[in-house]
Amino acid sequence: MLSKIGLYAKGEGLVRLAIVPLEFNHDKTASPERLRLLQSWAAWISLFHIHFSLETHSFTMPIWILIFVISSVTLACATVPGGELEVDNVRGSDLQPPSTGPGIRPPYRTIQRAIGDAVMGDTIRLVKTSEPYRECIAINSSHSLGTASFPLVIEGSGATLDGTRALSSLDWTAEGRDLFELKRPSPGYVRLIAAPDQPAPENLGRLIDLTPLQPLQYARRNGSIFLRVRPGDVPQAYGLRMSEEQTGITLYDTSHIIIRNLEVIGFRLDGINCHDLVDDVRLENVNAQQNGRSGISVGGASQIVIVGGRLNDNGKAQLRVEGQSLVEFSQTKIEAGDSTAIEKAGGRAVEFNDAR
Numbered sequence: 001m002l003s004k005i006g007l008y009a010k011g012e013g014l015v016r017l018a019i020v021p022l023e024f025n026h027d028k029t030a031s032p033e034r035l036r037l038l039q040s041w042a043a044w045i046s047l048f049h050i051h052f053s054l055e056t057h058s059f060t061m062p063i064w065i066l067i068f069v070i071s072s073v074t075l076a077c078a079t080v081p082g083g084e085l086e087v088d089n090v091r092g093s094d095l096q097p098p099s100t101g102p103g104i105r106p107p108y109r110t111i112q113r114a115i116g117d118a119v120m121g122d123t124i125r126l127v128k129t130s131e132p133y134r135e136c137i138a139i140n141s142s143h144s145l146g147t148a149s150f151p152l153v154i155e156g157s158g159a160t161l162d163g164t165r166a167l168s169s170l171d172w173t174a175e176g177r178d179l180f181e182l183k184r185p186s187p188g189y190v191r192l193i194a195a196p197d198q199p200a201p202e203n204l205g206r207l208i209d210l211t212p213l214q215p216l217q218y219a220r221r222n223g224s225i226f227l228r229v230r231p232g233d234v235p236q237a238y239g240l241r242m243s244e245e246q247t248g249i250t251l252y253d254t255s256h257i258i259i260r261n262l263e264v265i266g267f268r269l270d271g272i273n274c275h276d277l278v279d280d281v282r283l284e285n286v287n288a289q290q291n292g293r294s295g296i297s298v299g300g301a302s303q304i305v306i307v308g309g310r311l312n313d314n315g316k317a318q319l320r321v322e323g324q325s326l327v328e329f330s331q332t333k334i335e336a337g338d339s340t341a342i343e344k345a346g347g348r349a350v351e352f353n354d355a356r
Contacts, residue, residue, distance in 0.1 A: 044052030082121030085114045092128045109159075109222060111137050111154070111254025123156060126262070132162035136267075138250045139257065148280060156286075163245035163267035164193055164290075171242075172235045176225065179210065180235050182225040186244050188268040189292025189315045190225065192218055195239025201227060203315070241267045243292050251279040251302075260284035268292040271314070276300025276323070281352030282307065289313045298325040298347065306332050313337055321347030328352055 052350040070343040085108065086092070102165060107127065108114040112135060114124045126133065139145075139152075146152035164338055172180045194200050199216055210226050213298040216238075218227040227235055251257070252275040263269035264286065271288030274281065276299055285308040290297030295311035297320040298304055303317035305328045311318035321327050325347035334341045342349050 013023045062249045077171040082123065084120055084123045084125055085118055085136040086125050086127060087111050087114050087133075088127040088129065089131055089133050090127075092127075110135055113349075115139060115145075118145050118152060120145055121152065123145065123155055125155045126159040127318065128159040132160035132263075132265075134162050134245075136163070136245050136247060136250070137161070138252075138256050140251070141253040144254070148256055151256040151264050151280070151282075154257070154262070156258045156260060158261055158263070160263040160265060161271075162265055163243055163248055164241035164242040164265070167192075167240045168234065168241055169234070171237050172227075178215065178229050178231055178233070179213070180227050180229065182227065182235075182242070184223070185225050185242060186268055188246070189243070190220075190268060191290060191292050191315060192225070193241045193243065193265065193266055193290050196245045198238045201238070201240070241266065243290075247271075247273045248288075248291070249273070250275060251281060255279040255281065257281045258284065259286060262286050264288045264295070265290045270294050270297040270320070272296045274298040274300075274302040274304055274325070276302060278302035278304060281305070283309065285309050287311075288318075291315065294320040294343070296316065296327075297319070297322075298327050299323045300325060302326075303328075305329070308332060311335065315339060317341070317343035319349060320345070321342070321349050323347055326350070 008121075011284065015171070022265060027174065048315070085105065088107035089109055092109040094109045094113040096106060096108075111126065111133060115137065118124060126274045155274045167182070171182055173183065175181045190201065192201050202217045204213065204217055204219040207221055210219065213219060213226065213228040215228055215230040218225055220226075228238070244335065245267055247269045248267045249272045251273070255278065257280075259272075259282075261284070267290070269291070270293055271291040272283070272286070272295070274297070278298070278300075279302065281302075281304040282302065283296070283306045286306070287310045289310070291313050292315045294317045295314040296306070296318075299320075299322040303323050303354065307329070308331050310333040312333070317340040318336065319327065319329075320343045321343040327347070328351075329347045329349065330352050
């Protein structure tokens, strides 16, 4: 039954809450059954100094009771945790209608689709399958999905978010003795990544003269990548993949998020980029490696916490901080290798030991 609701000050610490049923519209010919029901309600609520008028369909009550009711409803809404959405990139499907409320839903195929359907305080749980998740994830102000008490949680379950593409013989052109050219690679900080059981090729950056290239070294020249292989080999012998997607996880103008137990590898720019206005974001046991520029980059006025995890084998830096950003980290393995451990262009990176 639809109603019009009005709130009026009555003086002496009282307020009048008018609830006018549209079906009544102050009609004096309301059914006897409905009038008896209203009379029973009026008798019961009078015990709490709340008085109901049959003629005006309004409640008169002390102000403190109204404040108590509103506060209780608000608190109840703020203390109800969200549900759980499952993502399975093998058996899941994104061809399902948007969520209409709590209930069991089939698994999604992509993480971004689950984010689009998530509501306040939900947990998005990834199933670790035989295949990595090959997608880019973006969370911004249009996804206000968490509070300080009940953040949005992305539970990686040890799964891998992968930004690479496998290279085949069709991608390479022989350019001389043991030298091969990869034409039109993706722009930016491209990496060549070998199969786990193969030696990793070394990136020499940009070269004009390719003569210094040794076996298992590569460089960029005139927009192409040149790789020198071992005598008698071809590039596909190393099971090479190329970093193709730009950024694994991009956060902008968002807060109250936990991302944990996830591997982020092989993206051209950053594994995770907190661009600006990111607050109360926590990365737990997140490993970021073999990304073109950095494992994690934090900029603008962002503030995040990193607990555990490993940052290694990223192109220019393992962790980048810039602008007015603040990164607090604990028990995180930051392995410089051939690049910089922490690159600072403004911003701060502070290690802490206490539990947070």
